Amino acid sequence: MDVLWADRDTLPLDDRGLAYGDGLFETIRVQGAEPLLSARHVQRLISDAHRLAIPVEEATIQSVMRQAVQRYGRSPGADWVLKLMLTRGSGGRGYRLPAHPTPRLIVSAHEAPPIPPREGVAVALASDPLPQEFATAGMKSLNRLPQVLASQGLEGDLWEHLMTDGDGGMLEGTRTNLLARWGDQWLTPPVASLAVAGVARSVAIDWLEREGEALREVSVPLSAIDDDRFQGLLLMNSVTGAVVVTRLGSQSLPCREPVWALRDAINHRMGLNG
Amino acid sequence: MDVLWADRDTLPLDDRGLAYGDGLFETIRVQGAEPLLSARHVQRLISDAHRLAIPVEEATIQSVMRQAVQRYGRSPGADWVLKLMLTRGSGGRGYRLPAHPTPRLIVSAHEAPPIPPREGVAVALASDPLPQEFATAGMKSLNRLPQVLASQGLEGDLWEHLMTDGDGGMLEGTRTNLLARWGDQWLTPPVASLAVAGVARSVAIDWLEREGEALREVSVPLSAIDDDRFQGLLLMNSVTGAVVVTRLGSQSLPCREPVWALRDAINHRMGLNG
Structure with missing residues (x-):
């Protein structure tokens, strides 16, 4: 798996995430350095990757999340959003799956939106x-x-x-x-x-x-x-x-x-x- | 509109074509330097871009197609496939449309697949x-x-x-x-x-x-x-x-x-x- 950081890297134009939306994403609220519900997010990403036959290892996802929190982690109490996109990686023209794709995991940090008012x-x-x-x-x-x-x-x-x-x-x-x-x-x-x-x-x-x-x-x-x-x-x-x-x-x-x-x-x- | 050539350029990781499949594509068979049905392809691309509210001008598309044929055109009789992807361009996190997006047109050349046998x-x-x-x-x-x-x-x-x-x-x-x-x-x-x-x-x-x-x-x-x-x-x-x-x-x-x-x-x- 290739890991791409949105503030540093760019994407090859033959990526199937771009061509067909052939991939997945997660958006995770992080409080300072603590991702909320991270186990559920990782579990869904892995489960959906299996459904799409995109090879991915939990240990890699976990490691990238730790690196992302170190890289983008804000001061305690400051909320932000960690976004992970997982694509099938590069492929030729045509819908059929490439034989041995190398997936890409794309990491970015974003402003946290406000919590909507309790009054609804x-x-x-x-x-x-x-x-x-x-x-x-x-x-x-x-x-x-x-x-x-x-x-x-x-x-x-x-x-x-x-x-x-x-x-x-x-x-x-x-x-x-x-x-x-x-x-x-x-x-x-x-x-x-x-x-x-x-x-x-x-x-x-x-x-x-x-x-x-x-x-x-x-x-x-x-x-x-x-x-x-x-x-x-x-x-x-x-x-x-x-x-x-x-x-x-x-x-x-x-x-x-x-x-x-x-x-x-x-x-x-x-x-x-x- | 930004024009990206797949054999030279790469994509910023905040492109909405990647994030949401927020874009369109055309695949055009080209015989040597002659794109087949190019008027219909251009018309569909423009018509669907209007449906998505992606601003695009026909003159730009036509100009890029001419450049593509010059760049990738094969010898007479040799068929290839010209692919155009049009994305809404960069945007922040979230589905809502950016206020003033700059669309991207991504150009690539591919092998032509065989014409299937007449016998079916x-x-x-x-x-x-x-x-x-x-x-x-x-x-x-x-x-x-x-x-x-x-x-x-x-x-x-x-x-x-x-x-x-x-x-x-x-x-x-x-x-x-x-x-x-x-x-x-x-x-x-x-x-x-x-x-x-x-x-x-x-x-x-x-x-x-x-x-x-x-x-x-x-x-x-x-x-x-x-x-x-x-x-x-x-x-x-x-x-x-x-x-x-x-x-x-x-x-x-x-x-x-x-x-x-x-x-x-x-x-x-x-x-x-x-």
């Missing part, structure tokens, strides 16, 4: 449905054009666009997964329907299971928000934590106590302050 | 359906992971994998569009259902319209190949032309005279020899 955010619906990905479902691959296009118009007080399936089921945001409170249950769409099965989503699910809460992995129809059983909607990702949705388009959403409590629990388990 | 090829079904892309339907974007994965196992005498929608409708190959002969009509899936609306497909459709042939843009169900009205299947792309499918999996397909004639007409109109 307003979101709207994306104009196009989320493609159902089949073989790449849930994979944080470099194929992210649907999310790029769905991010257009995200400005001002609008924090996220929700993407639906073709039948009006809410699936996820452009950069967040979702959990809804429904009666005394939690609902979240199954991984097979998702573009990205997020690390924060897995934190939330593990916490709910440990607490003995009822969780169903099902599509959440848009019409649910008009039902008395609907108690609130949470969005989450591993960089900014969980946030309560107070408004969807022009409609105010209920936000009952369990939803606020789960928001706080996720952020606490992630190690997020604020 | 054997294909099989891909194991996963083709995702329905919605906002990016028909666009030759850099998001090509489904095609990469569907290309696995393409070896030996197997020339292509056909991808279906979730309901068993044949949509396209990993690198080809399809046309079926059905009674006295031609069938081809509509652009809204396609990953790539190919240049060779547009050549074929224009030819059929000029000849007054009946063409319907509909999904072609797999079950159609068992019907007496099914008369044959053609695959096509702009680099290797059109080819008749003689076998799908373990099943021999009929190949009636109009199918052979359309194959020859497409290749003739593309300027392909053989």
Whole structure:
């Protein structure tokens, strides 16, 4: 595996990450020198690399993360974002896999975005449905054009666009997964329907299971928000934590106590302050 | 716009073509110094760039193509492939579009693949359906992971994998569009259902319209190949032309005279020899 540092290196133009999005990425919030949820990030990267048949060794990833934290680590308390991109490496023209590719791991450091306000955010619906990905479902691959296009118009007080399936089921945001409170249950769409099965989503699910809460992995129809059983909607990702949705388009959403409590629990388990 | 030559330049690691597949590409067969179907390729690139809001000028593309042909042009009669990738250029972390991006045009030259034999090829079904892309339907974007994965196992005498929608409708190959002969009509899936609306497909459709042939843009169900009205299947792309499918999996397909004639007409109109 070749390791490339974004502040020093450049990419050969025959890299398949560029040509086809043939690769993966992780974005990891780091507090000073401590990457949050690093074990889950590394595990997802390795698991998805296996799905793509990109050869990668955990020890190498771990070593590069340690080097990255040394190189870019800020003073204690200062947050930043470590991004890793893993590509299949160089290849000829054509989709077929090269026989013996040498993957590339690309490392960069970025500003940390603010943690969204505890009092919640307003979101709207994306104009196009989320493609159902089949073989790449849930994979944080470099194929992210649907999310790029769905991010257009995200400005001002609008924090996220929700993407639906073709039948009006809410699936996820452009950069967040979702959990809804429904009666005394939690609902979240199954991984097979998702573009990205997020690390924060897995934190939330593990916490709910440990607490003995009822969780169903099902599509959440848009019409649910008009039902008395609907108690609130949470969005989450591993960089900014969980946030309560107070408004969807022009409609105010209920936000009952369990939803606020789960928001706080996720952020606490992630190690997020604020 | 920055122009990068693959045999000389490298890519900054913050390019959004790498990060998100935020870009497009064209592969153009060149005979000596003559690019085939260059007007259609340029038109598609510009049209899709507008859909992605990537600023690009036709004069620049044309000028770069002329330089490329001078730089890489082979002796008369020698075929090669010119590849253009257009990315949105550098950007920060996050899907949202940078305010004033400078796109990059990346130019490379490649070996020309052989024209498939006139007597036809054997294909099989891909194991996963083709995702329905919605906002990016028909666009030759850099998001090509489904095609990469569907290309696995393409070896030996197997020339292509056909991808279906979730309901068993044949949509396209990993690198080809399809046309079926059905009674006295031609069938081809509509652009809204396609990953790539190919240049060779547009050549074929224009030819059929000029000849007054009946063409319907509909999904072609797999079950159609068992019907007496099914008369044959053609695959096509702009680099290797059109080819008749003689076998799908373990099943021999009929190949009636109009199918052979359309194959020859497409290749003739593309300027392909053989």
